[in-house]
Amino acid sequence: MRKYLLLAFLPLSFTLHAQNVEFSKDRFGSDKDGLKAALRELKEGDEWYLSDPPRYEQALPHYLAAQKFNPDNAQLNLKIGDAYLHSGAKPQALPYLQKAYKLNADVDRRIHYLLGRGLHLNAKWTEAIAEYKAAQSATTGKNPPVSLNDIRKKITECENGQKLQQHPSRVFIDNAGPSINSPYADYGPVISADESVILFTSRRDNSTGGQKDPETGGFFEDVYQSTRNSAKDKWSAARDLGQPVNTDGHDATVGLSPDGQRMMVYAEDNGGDLQEADLRGTEWRKPQKLGSRINTKYHESSAAYTPDGRSLYFVSDKEGGLGSRDIYKIELEGRTQAQNLGSVINTPYGEEGVFLHPDGKTMYFSSEGHNSMGGYDIFKSVFENGKWSTPENLGWPINTPDDDVFFVISASGRHGYYSSVREDGLGSKDIYLITFLGPEKPPVLSQEDQLLASRAQPVKETSLAPPVPIATAQVTIMKGTVTDEVTKQPLEATIDVVDNTRNQTIASFRANAQSGRYLVSLPSGINYGIVVQQDGYLFHSENFDLPAGAAYSEVVKDIALKKLDVGVKVVLNNIFFDTGKATLRNESTNELERLQKLLTDMPDLRLEISGHTDNVGKAEYNKDLSQRRAKAVVDYLVGKGVDKGRLTSAGYGDTQPVSTNQTKAGRQLNRRTEFKVTGK
Template sequence: MMTVCLIVLLTGCGVDRNIKKGEKFLSLGEYYDAANQFKTAYQRTPPKDRKQRGEMANKMAQAYERISSSQRAAAAYRNVIRYKQDNGDTHRQLAACLMKEGDYAEAVKEYQIALDSMPDNQTLVAELEAAKTASAAKERGSKYIVSRIDVFNSRRQDYSPMLYGDQFNQLYFTSTRNEAQGDAISGITGVKAGDIFVSEKDDKGKWGTPQDIVSGLNTKDDEGTPAFSVDGREMYITQCKTDPNYPRYAQIAVSNRADASWGAAKKLEISRDSLSNFAHPALSPDGNWLYFTSDMPGGKGGLDIWRVRLSGGTTGGVENLGEPINTPGDEEFPTFRPNGDLYFSSNGHGGLGGLDIFIAKVGDDHHYHLEHPGYPLNSQGDDFGMTFEGLHNRGFFSSNRGDARGWDHIYSFELPEVIQTVKGWVYEMDGYELPAAQVFMVGDDGTNKKLSVKGDGSFEQEVKPGVTYILLATCDGYLNHKEEIHVTPVEDSKEHTLQFPLAGIHVPVLIDNIFYDFDKATLRPESEKALDGLVKLLNENPNVTIELSAHTDYIGSADYNKRLSQRRADAVVAYLTAHGIARDRLTPVGYGKEKPKKIRKKLTEKYPWLKENDVLTEDFIKKLDKEKQEIANQLNRRTEFTVLRTTYGMFDDKGNLKQQPKPKPKKPIDDDEIIIE
């Protein structure tokens, strides 16, 4: 008898220790460890102690839910009911788990039981209706094409993919695979802490084996959910620091790219609130706003999507997106399609089970309108973390569908559609791309946009049939360039390409493809295209005056070359004035061989035997072999222009501005409103 009592006492003490450990792990957010402790306490509790068994099953179920182990959570909730420790919330949570398992008929039964005990709960009414219609919605399907991509996936968690690079040839994502840094097993998930991995696509379009980033970005702590700034120089991530004595709060941190590698991430201060989570960063297409997930006070309940304005590396003005996006449930993983549509995941809007992806589009009333993209983009599991291949409705996302352990994997998606895009490149004439440029786009349908330029000087924007667009590229230190395009209907997707070469204000600009008759100043017909381009540039920049200069090689006398080059410069000016350019905006100068060409870096790519800042003097050229001498002489035989003034026609005879600045309107106008004259 004493032995039996001793066993009972020891068992009771062990259960208490398990419960205390479980409660501590739960308070720290270490749900995997908490579930194990509550499971052990449940198993050690005698079946006749129905109350404690039911309570332990309930704790266990909640912990399993937090790590997306819906099968185990459902079994635990059934034990809560078995031991009669259930209430309306028990049946509601069980129904949610059954939805994630795709058992919609049983979910309807459990939701109905919950609703019977909470008849005035309108959210519960909506959840019951979603359960009733889920099977039909899944059967109805959609045109989305979804495939699991094995090269990205491991036997652990792989999620939140994000495409990167001007050609979208890199995929960053979060993974808890064995190659992640650190040796500790996470008390949250039961696997290693997450790291950010990257896979690269080769020239044949094949994705390579994902590699851990070892440049300082990843640590022994959790890093994940990457998002990139518009220029690609900053990576925003979610970071969870480990502290054995404090709850694990998620924070958003920023890593800067230098020398082709990502540095250690530094916390981004979003709010003074130190007791809330900040996670899942996403940048708006214009780069002005950071969207994120948080449980901070002031939301609609659960996790909400918020945004904060970005300015010069700092943040200010936190805003909750409110309805219809946020609900009393959880809204997470915001991301943007480049056309401005906001994608996010929610378990508060109904759907097929777990987190479903929703699309928030801004309507003509300037309010968000929600769409559910249906199956198979959404499933009974958690579906989240979208990334898009440019303007096309294709890319990657993550889902734990069909995984009994609730682990996430990466899938591709595509929605076949006919879209037209305009893709342009902004670069310096005779030089490199200009990522600091901006492009203004105005359409006769009311379109008025300011487009950001990527690191390779390119931009891409969707355009609509039947609309005429004007696009103006600008950059400090350069003249403007304008293009016009009229979009006609097509049967297949089409990309329109435009070039925006900008002339530098502070350097001579080569007018390429200007040809004269041999030893004469007569312009050849094939020169007209380049000269018409110069007419267009001067018309687009009406306040500019230029020096138009012609140059020769060193062969022949200095006096003859100078007279020949002057006649050639005069011939170009005559062409320009004949095509409407005011004569007093043009200064023709023939330099002969007085100003040999100075080599700029871009030209060394075509001629590696030249170095930047080489000057093609007669002495320099004569040291080259015959073939290179001819190339150097050809480079010296050139026609250029140099900007002299940028204020032509702006002042009257008394030195006053002809067009005075208009007074600022009392009513503020949209920062993005653009007017192209």
């Protein structure tokens, strides 16, 4: 009898434990003040929760306060879970939704869908799929609260998540630290190609206007900047850029040119527009609107420069797109309209956070489509043979079931930056550093026999082959400072990037007005001429012949420009001859035209054109070859109308080296053509 009584009481005990408790005098009559305060919090929470549109984040603290008084109300737990699902801490919704269902399985027609969302956002893929399937019953009838198409998509996302989590990406994900992150929301990082500068958006209490957004309750967005000390590998304390970049309203980072001299910001004008600011010295100028070919009455939210600075990729929800938000490309100086990137990139869902790598061909963006595991995932696509490759999901744990947006990556391809909500965060949303480790290399047995001295006979010893290095981006970063050769003062020089094969200037940049610093991104596969010019100075040229597939490298080249004076010498690094010959190659045309223009602009200028070689081969042959090459340059200039009396040619062979002949690099420097000012 006792056994049956015990069994009978077990369900009753469970029922009492999971009983829904209302906020009523009958239940809390002994604590009238507590009940009154809880009801007041409930009322204030409902005003936010039921507003149009709902203000979930404002409702949440009121609901949580009421829940402390009565943790066993099904409706309240449901509302807290629903509010968390619309906050920056979505995974925290799950325990409240589970409790709401435990207290009352019929608490809301959406309960299985909401439980599915909570499980989904916690990467509980199988359980989430089961709840989504159970939620299909809520898609029938008049005005169903849940969409069947939405449920089907969510199930597909969970299936994608299961597959991606089984093969995680090899990365380290680390908080960027207190120099960048704060107790407030920090997000939207953009970086220079060499990671020396980072700008980002933050909602801190020291914002320029000091006001709170009435819609969200948070402080208005401002743009902040931090610089990296490469020697110590540390970021400086982030500073608010202040006016004129930041205003009393929302100001958010959107994109940064590879050299860090041009920045795009988002402003709320006209429904959401893109603006551009230039860095002059250490100060950012007032942002200017990008024009009607980019900004429309719709919402333009993110953008990225091409490495040459001549084109822009941007995101808009304007009419005529393939989905809710699409990625477009436009030439900044042209007249043609922006071109939709098409169905390989854009989906029937939303695309956002576009970023173009300094190699000029690799694009990163976020999408709700493709094989997303939930919300926006970050994808990678490469433009080759005239088309974009099928977007590749960056995988778990970079991508999560929540939104992962506004990802940028360094020119080296080694580090990425984005914002995320994680357990080690300092605020509601923090900026994180992703270190890419590359694919894991399987052990490879060496083919060499290891001779062990203790054995009479050779024994094959299993040994691991040397590790294979991680593949790097196919781009070269050239950076340094431009100064006056005599005074050492920095110069705001123009830096032209020339495609020597096509004899075209493909990009132009300026060194920073105060520091003289510059940075140029050079994607592999082109023979580049780099020309540095400033009024009152002779031009300086460099050559980078980067074959297709050339791995990432970083070249520091400080350039001292020379003022025009008798005796000054300038090396013409972009004049080329075939080996052992004095025939000018076509790639020399741009440099020769530049020299011709110098002589045309300065009609009293007289020059000696000289040829030089290394010490390989006989001295007599080298001197003759250098003389013939110098004469070939003079003949070209005379053929273009330059007075022959203003030019002389000389061949010095190997008698005037500028570097050692003991190394390949030194011998290359010694093989050169240069001019010397002989009169002005």
